[in-house]
Amino acid sequence: MDLRVTRARVQSAAADDLHRRLFVLLVGLLLLAVMMGAQAAHARGAPDSFADLAEKLSPAVVNISTTQIVSGSGGEDGGDEEGQVPMPQFPPGSPFEELFKDFLERQGQGQGKPEPRKVQSLGSGFVIDPSGVIVTNNHVIQDAEEITVTLADGTKLPAELRGHDPKTDVAVLIVKPSKPLPFVNFGDSDKARVGDWVLAIGNPFGLGGSVSAGIISARNRDINAGPYDDFIQTDAAINRGNSGGPLFDMDGNVIGINTAIYSPSGGSVGIGFSIPSALAQQVVAQLREFGETRRGWLGVRIQSVSDEIAESLNLDKARGALVAGVDDKGPAAVAGIVAGDVILTFDGKPVPDMRTLPRIVAETKIGNTVPVVVWHDGKEKTVQVKVGQLDETAIADASGSGHKGGAAPTKTQVVLGLTLSPLTDELRGKNNVPDDVKGVVVTDVAESSAAAEKGIRPGDVIVEVAQAKVETPAQIAEKVKAEKDAGHKSVLFLVSRAGDLRFVALRVDK
Structure with a gap:
């Protein structure tokens, strides 16, 4: 009897332990599912539709048209300037050639100087304050005589330029609406990642509000547009007229201002560039407050x-x-x-x-x-x-020590393919070397030398070698030898060209 009771208790304990294990396993599976679901939500796959987002954001995006007065023939062929009719290429002596020239002359595009005329251009922008503050590109409104903003409901308002910054291609406009305008907010472009979905809204080819979607293709792009290049690259379709329009993230925040495209044909090929909000937001704040940038x-x-x-x-x-x-x-x-x-x-x-x-x-x-x-x-x-x-108009003067005249004459030497000579008054005048630059002048460069590959050319002045000032070719030769003996593979030259300084490293271990 006691043996049966003991067995029953053992079986009951074993069942309880199994239940506990199953419960722990079930809880673990539930936690894993929650975590995976959270990760999936964070990853944000492609939405089923962008319609709700586009409907919400589009009212804050505006069309911008500008008018300016231009004059000039637009080049010899009459087709370089916007609005000009290009001259077709006919066989010499063709009657069509004379006919077309007559037509152009009647239109004011002949040999005489054409009358000044109004030229219109179109772009995009977006409202960031319901009182009527609008952000766009500088190149959209540059040199404009008149600026007109067309709201999403068709209302046209004259705009005043509050401030513009050519270096970042950002401008701020002010309009005076009869009621508060729909607006959008800047987001944090620094949090945007390559592969994130984005939405571009603008006015391509003057067609009116258009929406395109894509992803962020790259970050920190330098396209040589200015000194502060840091563009977001996207494959969302951006065309002419999209300039100044917003690039939205999936939360509806502006993370970029659509500015440029790469296109051999002039149309979208899936490579567009936007000014990141992290840069634009600071510029916009200064333009709103001061009417200019203060860097x-x-x-x-x-x-x-x-x-x-x-x-x-x-x-x-x-x-x-x-x-x-x-x-x-x-x-x-x-x-x-x-x-x-x-x-x-x-x-x-x-x-x-x-x-x-x-x-x-x-x-x-x-x-x-x-x-x-x-x-x-x-x-x-x-x-x-x-x-x-920063004084935008000032040119920094980072010239040398202020010594004038040439060094005492010494023998010309060839070092690392450079023919070097003392900087005499004659050579200073011949090569337009500023009076306050002191060093050794380059009179010739061997074509196959490393110096030629690095762009050193006759007339350049070597100011320093290995961060030590030099005044004679012999000093340069000594410095190069010392660096080579020390086991260095290259030696650093400070070179002046027309007063502008740059460092060049030349190999010495060959």
């Missing part, structure tokens, strides 16, 4: 750090921005930054390459004192820089 200023001329330059400076890899010149009265000079330093971080932000630094400095609040880490004499050094204000 931070460091007072340096910079260039890229190549592998050879990094090796010659004992830097671990090519990174940062190499200081080629320093404004004597600029913030960098006051802080102790000198030519040959490599700026690695600015205000705690890394500087991976040359083109990153101007954006970071420009976005820094004027008057702030920030830490700057530089690579100086083979080691890191931190200096404190008080950021100045």
Whole structure:
């Protein structure tokens, strides 16, 4: 009897343990399903439709038309200027040639100077404040005599230019509506990832509000449009007339201003570029407040750090921005930054390459004192820089030490394929070398030399070698030999051309 009771208790305990195990397993599976569902929701697959989003956002997107007065014949063929009728190519002496010339002359496109005429252009924009603040591209309204904004409901309003910035291609317009306007908000473009869905709304070819969808194809694109290039690339269809329109994320926030396309044909081929909101938002805020941009200023001329330059400076890899010149009265000079330093971080932000630094400095609040880490004499050094204000019209003067005249005559030498001569008054005048530049002039460059490959040419002046000033060809030869004997693969030259300074690293281990 006792044996049966004991067996029953054992079986009951085993059943309870099995139940507990099954319960734990079930809870685990449920948690896993919740996590997978959350990840799937975060990944945001392609929506079934963009209709709700487009319906919500479209009322805040506007069409912009401009009118300007132009004159001129538009070139010899009469077809270079917008609105001109091109001259077809007929066989010489063809009667059609004379007929068409007569037609053009009657239209004011003949030999005589045509009358000034009005030319219209179209673009897009979007409302960011219900009181009537509109953002668009600078090139949409540039040189416009009149600006008209057409709202989504067809209402036309005259617009006033509040401010524009050619360097980022951003402009702000003001209209005076009779009632608050639908508007959209800027989002955080820094959070946008390659592969995210985006929506572009604009006025392609003047057809009116049009919607296209795509993904972010790339980030941080430099298309040589300006000093602060940092474009978002998208395959959402962008065509002529889309300029100034918004690029939306799936939350309905503006993460870009559609600005340019890459297209051999002039139509969309799936490569469009948008100004990221992280850059545009700051510019828009300044244009709204001041009517102009107020950028931070460091007072340096910079260039890229190549592998050879990094090796010659004992830097671990090519990174940062190499200081080629320093404004004597600029913030960098006051802080102790000198030519040959490599700026690695600015205000705690890394500087991976040359083109990153101007954006970071420009976005820094004027008057702030920030830490700057530089690579100086083979080691890191931190200096404190008080950021100045960039004068858009000023040209930084980062010239040499102010010495005038040439060095004492010495023998011409050939070093690394460069024929070098003392900088005499005669050579200074012949090569238009500024009076305040001191160094050794290049009189010839061997075609097959590394110097020729790096773009050094006759008339250039070598100011420094291995970050030491030089005044004679012999000094350059000695410096190159010393660097080679030290086991360095390349040596750093500071070269002046018409007063502009740049660093060039030349191989010495060949």
